[in-house]
Amino acid sequence: MKSRKPKVMHEIANRPMIGHVMAALKPLCCDPVVLVVAPGMEAVAEAAHPAQVAIQREQLGTGHAVTAARAALKGVSGDLLVLYGDTPFIATATLEAMLKRRHEADDPAVVVLGFRPEEPGFYGRLVLNTTGGLDAIVEARDATPPQRAITLCNSGVMAFDAERVLPLLKELRNDNAKGEYYLTDLVALARARGWSCAVVEAPVEELMGVNSRADLAVAEQAYQRRARAAAMEGGATLLEPESVYFSHDTALGQDVVVGPHVYFGPGVTIENDVEIKGFCHIEGARIAAGARIGPFARLRPGAAIGPDVHIGNFVEVKNARLGPGAKANHLTYIGDAEIGGGTNIGAGTITVNYDGFSKSRTVVGANASIGSNTSLVAPVTIGARAIVGAGSVITENVPADAMAIARGRQVNLSGRAQSFRAQRGKAKGRAKPAGKAGKKAGTKRKPGKG
Template identity: 45%
Template sequence: MTARSSLTVVLAAGEGTRMRSSLPKVLHPVAGQSLLAHVLDAAPHGAGASLAVVIGPDHKAVADEVKRVRADAATFVQAERLGTAHAVLAAREAIARGADDLLVAFGDTPLISAETFARLRAPLEKGAALAVLGFRAADPTGYGRLLLEGDHLMAIREHADASAEERKVTLCNAGVMAFEGRRALEILDRIGNANSKGEYYLVDAVAIVREMGLEAVVIETSEDEVRGINNKAQLAEAEAVMQARLRQAALDAGVTLIAPETVHLAADTKFGSDVTIEPFVVIGPGVTIADGAVIHSFSHIVQTSIGKKASIGPYARLRPGTSLGDGVRIGNFVETKAATIEAGAKVNHLSYVGDAHVGANSNLGAGTITCNYDGFFKHKTTIGEGAFVGTNSSLVAPVKIGKGAYIGSGSVITKDVPDDAMAVERSPQNNRDGGAARYREMKMRAKAAKEG
């Protein structure tokens, strides 16, 4: 049996003025990913699945995000904002191609899941013309009510228009809908604008389906899953829900989270087995942590690959482009950026390693700095396998430290060091007998003169 084809239309044209931000609403992040990206990831993928995103005029950043997340998606511009049904019909060209199922979703509902989209489509295969996603609201004030007779959806009544009895209904409209594709345009085109605002509302589709003698049904989900984001407070609430989900998924996968509520994860974080995360760790987008790695407290990690049995932190900062081999040790107050550190290497404390390649089993002493920026360009430092860099050394890139080389503590290295060579760069030490006493005496006299 051939799988049903689908078109998902995601409405993402809102300005989001209540966010008090110049960033379009759907580009605000939750768990390191834009609101829109979460919805696009959840929408149906694969053969027979197509995607259309309706954006506002001059929203190039939104269009770019669509292409970044789903290269298969088409974008359509809603030039005028005349209601949700009007927004859907901005994608008329895509709808007219006649997918079996038409899904309508919103770009500001990041908690919706692929499973919910699948459940919403299921009644269409059984003959329903429309399936509406609903939820049981703890406080239904302001929400449209879903009015049922048995299992049949009869109407969506907006709160302002609901009777006292209808307002007692807690089953509310989430806004997300699925249409039987062959009838979708016919239903949408019948929606009128005979209301106080002169706009075309998607909720009117229920009454039209009933007038056509067709079936409309409700699929229920949790209130959390359909949280819309209209302001920064709601954004924070969605973040909290997402973080709880991600922590639970990590725990279920066998990750040890010593204090889960203190750990911040990204939606795309990947864990191996037997990983341990200590309290107060922040993991941003693009992080992979392999088997047996330990992330110690107060570390911040973004766009980094961490090898097996690596030890990170406490108080480590791993910036984008970091790749750590198996058994690497990154200690307290170490920062890395665009750095490959091979297996068994150690950078244990108070160091910066940027734009660098560090060979296996090398050791970088406390205070080692790769001086990668000359004020105009970035330059690379290469440290060979088994090299030892002494405490408080500055490696001025571009520079190469050979295999097995030894750098004396306190050196400023500006020239390449051959394999197995020792490089020491220091000014000769000059001890002046009695110099400290003379210096103190001079300063005391100056201080007395100033105070007198």
């Protein structure tokens, strides 16, 4: 990845790859979950919390990695799943299918997850016997020509009987083309003992690995295609689907209409019958039924938009709650605020919430009217049904049903515009032309003079 951070911490849909894997595991209630990492990968351990951490001090292959987890697995019985942090799209249903296969009548000691890529290339091949059981896994560089012709490939994901298979780790050898300890050799060791092994197939899309920035971009696109399809299948309308970006936890209700070029960051929940117009950026926000957002609106973390609220163009909301039917239609910043239902916020209004040291809150009651170009200097409270005149700077509380006007008194000076223009015109005429000054500055010096 050519990165200062571990590969599995690179994000898809605003979640680290390792987070996608942990999310797939969560419904299975695995205990324990052991994370094998290289030294210095504390960030990965934190992202995979509450998994136990095992350190693999040398990277000597997949078999060596599982061996590094032996101490954490001491005394474990039952099924053991082996997954990879850079394969983020594996589905919970696929893992359940592997565990189900583990307990079928032939009692396979090892179940391997296989897939059929368009280009088998460097993938290990799964060699099946006449009954469909798994006889061996052969690495591509160690395979014979007939084995390389096999299209069923090894994903690396396994489920096995811990009691039978974990003791076999000490028998792994590294006498292969890469000089590594292959976990795949467990199949041959199990078969040598007369134990059956099996294969479960999964779609190629689930087993997409990420090994470069280009792979990461492809994975992101794949995720977004699925997320868009799921949103539309769930009853949302995307006017230009390919331009809408979802996060891993975006939740859309039914009859939601999303315009082009809308970005959903983490933590967004949108209820039914909401319209989000084009070019909006929404993150950490909840939008109630019937609201209208945008275009060109920004909702930041902590924004709680009530039913039938209107948030218009170039309006930003952060850590603020707007009650039912409130409106802020133009060029407004609402931060650290509580806006009552039915209140209208005029164009150019800002809540002045930060004094350079701390954030303070603005509270506006229900059915109030805030005039255009108003600054509400927090902490301040505007009572219900109050009116604030346009252009005001409000620094004190306004009682309910009151009208507040806080601006300099207008003064009209009769004829002053005409005399001002005449005065300025004379001053401009007396100014020395730039060209003459330039010529004087360019006068030649006499010889011998510095």
